[in-house]
Amino acid sequence: MAIPVVDLAEFTSGTPQQKAAFVDALGKAYEEVGFVAVKNHGIPDATVAGLYSNTKAFFSLPLDVKKEYEIAGLAGQRGYTSFGKEHAKGSTAPDLKEFFQFGQTVEDNDPIKAEYPDNVQVAELPDFNRLFVSAYRGFETSGTHLLRAIALYLGLDEKYFDAYIHNGNSILRAIHYPPIKEEPKSAIRAEQHEDINLITLLVGASADGLEILSKRNEWVPVTSLPDQIVVNVGDMLQRLTNNKLKSTTHRVVNPAREHWGSPRFSIPFFLHPKSSMSLACLPSCIDASHPKAYPDATAGEYLDERLREIGLKK
Numbered sequence: 001m002a003i004p005v006v007d008l009a010e011f012t013s014g015t016p017q018q019k020a021a022f023v024d025a026l027g028k029a030y031e032e033v034g035f036v037a038v039k040n041h042g043i044p045d046a047t048v049a050g051l052y053s054n055t056k057a058f059f060s061l062p063l064d065v066k067k068e069y070e071i072a073g074l075a076g077q078r079g080y081t082s083f084g085k086e087h088a089k090g091s092t093a094p095d096l097k098e099f100f101q102f103g104q105t106v107e108d109n110d111p112i113k114a115e116y117p118d119n120v121q122v123a124e125l126p127d128f129n130r131l132f133v134s135a136y137r138g139f140e141t142s143g144t145h146l147l148r149a150i151a152l153y154l155g156l157d158e159k160y161f162d163a164y165i166h167n168g169n170s171i172l173r174a175i176h177y178p179p180i181k182e183e184p185k186s187a188i189r190a191e192q193h194e195d196i197n198l199i200t201l202l203v204g205a206s207a208d209g210l211e212i213l214s215k216r217n218e219w220v221p222v223t224s225l226p227d228q229i230v231v232n233v234g235d236m237l238q239r240l241t242n243n244k245l246k247s248t249t250h251r252v253v254n255p256a257r258e259h260w261g262s263p264r265f266s267i268p269f270f271l272h273p274k275s276s277m278s279l280a281c282l283p284s285c286i287d288a289s290h291p292k293a294y295p296d297a298t299a300g301e302y303l304d305e306r307l308r309e310i311g312l313k314k
């Protein structure tokens with residue numbers, strides 16, 4: 001399915017009319033589909049290429065080397081997570097994937113630094129850390145612009161989200177879905193789920209397979225062009241907006257048998273706010289026909305609950 005396409009340059013450097021049209025198109029897409037493809041997203045091609053080459057190199061390291069980067073007690077939030085650990089909420093079969101997660105680097109004097117574990121440095125790959133830091137900053141910048149447009153759509157101050165996402169708890173996740181060698185029993189590459197965070201930015205997954213559940217309850221493949229990133233709403237934003245913006249269910253299916261031999265790589269950026277941000281439904285999204293659908297919670301409390309549900313936190 002062609003998801004709606006928006007041009008971020010119209011928001012960041014367009015005329016007032018183009019900017020307003022962007023806000024309207026993005027908001028409508030998030031009310032109706034929950035996913036958009038974004039062109040002129042600002043992440044340099046060289047950064048994307050470097051991310052993918054380092055991701056492939058990391059996952060081709062021997063398993064015992066990768067396991068040295070699997071750190072107990074961090075709930076997979078930094079470093080490597082091996083096969084069989086994460087399952088979708090409500091599912092028992094683990095997804096057919098391994099992944100590496102990279103988090104915030106606090107570079108100013110913000111005391112929030114104490115909340116975040118250090119990133120795990122991959123000794124075998126000299127460019128890995130530098131590339132992940134620079135990609136992380138790029139996604140934060142694109143995400144900041146997109147959230148400014150969302151804030152305007154919601155009738156909030158344009159910079160409503162800025163202070164919550166500066167030094168926020170976002171995660172850059174490199175995923176490897178290996179070639180499939182035998183008939184999978186029940187698991188698929190990634191079982192249907194909704195993302196936990198505010199918005200997710202996904203650049204250039206290496207093979208098809210991502211599908212979204214349409215309003216008509218049909219699975220439809222997501223297609224986007226190589227110069228676009230796919231950006232979807234997560235549960236935190238759905239909750240904040242009292243279900244006005246949709247956190248659409250999605251999954252990654254196994255390929256047709258003739259493509260079982262191909263791995264799939266994908267690198268989503270899960271944009272999270274600081275853990276202290278309140279996710280209480282915005283008053284402007286509550287009225288008689290949309291009664292408040294969620295109890296108040298902070299982003300940190302909500303993340304903790306969700307990490308337990310998907311098996312990463314015990």
Ligand SMILES: O=C(O)CCC(=O)C(=O)O
Pocket residue numbers: 175190195202205210250251252265266268
């Ligand atoms: O692999 C993908 O394309 C998407 C993965 C995903 O949905 C997730 O990790 O939340």
Ligand SMILES: [Fe+2]
Pocket residue numbers: 193194195250
């Ligand atoms: Fe997802």
